Amino acid sequence: MNSKPGFNEKCYQLLMLVPAGKVTTYSEIAGALNTRAWRAVGSAMAKNKNLFNIPCHRVVRSDGNIGQYALGANKKAELLMEEGVDVTNGRVQDLEKFIHRFSG
């Protein structure tokens, strides 16, 4: 059964732990995995085939920028606003207020 839990799979699992109305950062996911591969995290999302099973649109950058999205950053901002996150000009205003941490 579940063969080889790859690095990307772990990212998906953590991402599914993020509730609606909240967002997380690539660094947070990598940090939760005890690694510095935020690069690989982004790559995993880009290759993610569970787009309908995983809310990859809830992942934003540490700078507050929403970053990229399979359907386009614009669509990502729309979804985030639908979730209740304050997004303006494609950027999260109160990131610390909507950020979600896996530790704690």
Added chain:
DNA sequence: GGCGTGACCCCAT
């Protein structure tokens, strides 16, 4: 086995 790429992050100017 090794190389290049990427939905990035941090620092200095």
Added chain:
DNA sequence: TATGGGGCCACGC
């Protein structure tokens, strides 16, 4: 505040 440059990890060919 904005811009430029360097560095990091995992995956695919």
